Amino acid sequence: MAADAPQRHYRAPCPSCGAPVEFRSAAAPYAVCGYCRSTVVRSGEQLRRIGRMAELFDDHSPLQLMASGRIALDGKDQPFTLIGRLQYQSEAGVWAEWIAALQDGRTATLGEDNGAYVFTQPDAAAHPPAGLPPDLPRQPAGGTVTLDGQPWVVAFSGRAQLLAAEGELPKLPALGQPFELVELRSEDGQVLSIDYGHAPPAIERGRAVQLQDLQLTGLKDESTREDQGGRSFACPHCGAPVTVQLDSSKSCTCPSCHSLIDLSAGIGGELKAVEQSVHSTPLIPLGASGELEGVRWQVVGYQRRIGHEPGDDERFAWSEYLLYHRERGFAFLVDAEDGWSLVRTATGAPKIDKDHRRARYLGATYTLQSSYEATTTEVLGEFYWPVQAGQKTDNRDYISGNNLLSTESGAGEVTTSVGSKISAQTVAEAFGLATAQEQFERQEVGPFVASKGVGCMTIIVIIIFFIVIASIMDSCSGSSGYSRSSGGSFGGYSSGGSHK
Known part of the structure; x- marks a missing residue:
């Protein structure tokens, strides 16, 4: 924990296995025993077992419990410590939410999704924002809504469920039980997450952060992390060996037959391969x-x-x-x-x-x-x-x-x-x-530049050609076409970037 954060601990034996379960935040009534995975709730000075939590999958995150850092909140430099983690899944992908215990006793969330991070806090308003539509969970992605006079874009609207958890938890959705989730984003980079698994809906607000800006200490040491050498299996199409290096991968290709393999059900699940x-x-x-x-x-x-x-x-x-x-x-x-x-x-x-x-x-x-x-x-x-x-x-x-x-x-x-x-x-x-730079050269967008070996007469012909084309286009009434930049999608499809 950061040196100037308050030191407050509560420890009691796990009602299932007797191992010590420690609480560092007064705002976290739930915890997961690190030994037997029992989910316990604190009631006075006693712990009560309410179930068993599933095992977390290894997502190779650099974060871990008890890592600490600092963040600017409300104009103040606030120390925090990561005391819990929840792993969720939706049709858009899998992500983790790390519970951050703040110096002032509150908790916040550091959301992690494929290397993108968002730091959020429970919305300060005691009531849902004005204009929150009752049918918001059914709004299509890409739509816009106005809340408290501010426009937001619906980035995601769908169902999610809790996969696993560890450490101390201020909230505990039912394991494997789907709930409605909506994520809104604004043009100034804000994120508003609305969790309909609670009544009234739980709302968190925040923005993207970079790990290096959080001054984090206590991260996983990559050099000491056990290297599993990737996950290996036989290609379901040709039988050749396939090794997956990243645990977060949801699809890969066979290096032998180039079949596209769906990993979304896990390597232990049914593997589907499509020839390409x-x-x-x-x-x-x-x-x-x-x-x-x-x-x-x-x-x-x-x-x-x-x-x-x-x-x-x-x-x-x-x-x-x-x-x-x-x-x-x-x-x-x-x-x-x-x-x-x-x-x-x-x-x-x-x-x-x-x-x-x-x-x-x-x-x-x-x-x-x-x-x-x-x-x-x-x-x-x-x-x-x-x-x-x-x-x-x-x-x-x-x-x-x-x-x-x-x-x-x-x-x-x-x-x-x-x-x-x-x-x-x-x-x-x-x-x-x-040494192969010529293979990387592409057409530059900008003023015309003659290629090597192009003569003056060729340049004159090209200029006359463009003048004639421009005259024809100018004579067409109502034309307002635009030039296409073939820069591609600048990133392609992604389920990342959100914390929900």
Whole structure:
């Protein structure tokens, strides 16, 4: 616990096995015995067993019980200690909520979802926000609601359930019993989580945080963590050995036959494999490591995607590399015909004009470049969501200078990705492929630059051609088309970024 946090302990024997069960927070009436997994409730000076908790799965999180840190809350620097963890599951994925005991006696939540973190507290209001619709759990993802005069976007609306828990807990949903959950996001990066498993609904409010900003101590030591060497099994299609490196992976491909394998039921469950034809070879090999923006990333997945705009027969393609870092989580390196970009899933949701022409997020205004349907055609490696060949999403790409923003709708969830363009030289050098830099070069968006070997007469002909085309377009009344940026989805489908 942080040095200046209050030292308050209550210990009593587990009513099931007799092992000591310790409470460090007065706000946590429940606890899970670390020895026999009994769930106990504190009643006066006695503990009463109310059930048994399931085993937690190893998600390779750097966090652990009794890790401590500091966060700025209400203008004050507040020490906290992680005293409990709850693991949840919804149709959008699996995530964890760490219970943080604050110095002033309150508890908060540090939500963890595929390397993205959100710090929330119970909403200060003693009543639900004004305008909370009674049918909010049935609102589709992507819709907007106004609460207490503030607009919010519905990022997720569905059912969730508790999988497992450990440590001290201020709340205890019934194990395995589904409850309605809604997550709202705002353009300034706030998250509002509404848990309908309580009456009235439990509301928490917060925003995204970076682990390095929390000054955390007591994290897991990666060098001493038991290395299981990955999970291995036989490919259900060809029988070749398949090894999964990340416990959070929900799908992977067979290195021999390239079949796409669904891991969402767990390796011990029924494995489903779908054959796929792979025609492209990643420029950056799977497993390669490279440093981008001061972070050492590892390439764990690769997918090829095709898009087309409504009413346009043209198809355009791009590649996405899924990058992983133990503390930063996941990012996407996008290789498109107009260049490379590095993007991450955003916590908040942009405010988008009714005509979808402009989006505002964290004080920046982005202009729509393209609106299209994206289809995944090829998949290699591991992914933290159950990716499928043929998976479709509706995408909109926005741009503001060198910065990018993308919204993507699919699987009952709307996600936002933000990032920026990076040079081909930066990408090639980051992964030790500088000698092959020419293979990384892409078309640059901007003023026309003649290619090597193009003569003056050719340039003049091209200029005249563009003048004629511009004249024709200018004579067409009512035309307001836009130029498509083929930067892809800037991140692809993601169930990450939320704490619920």
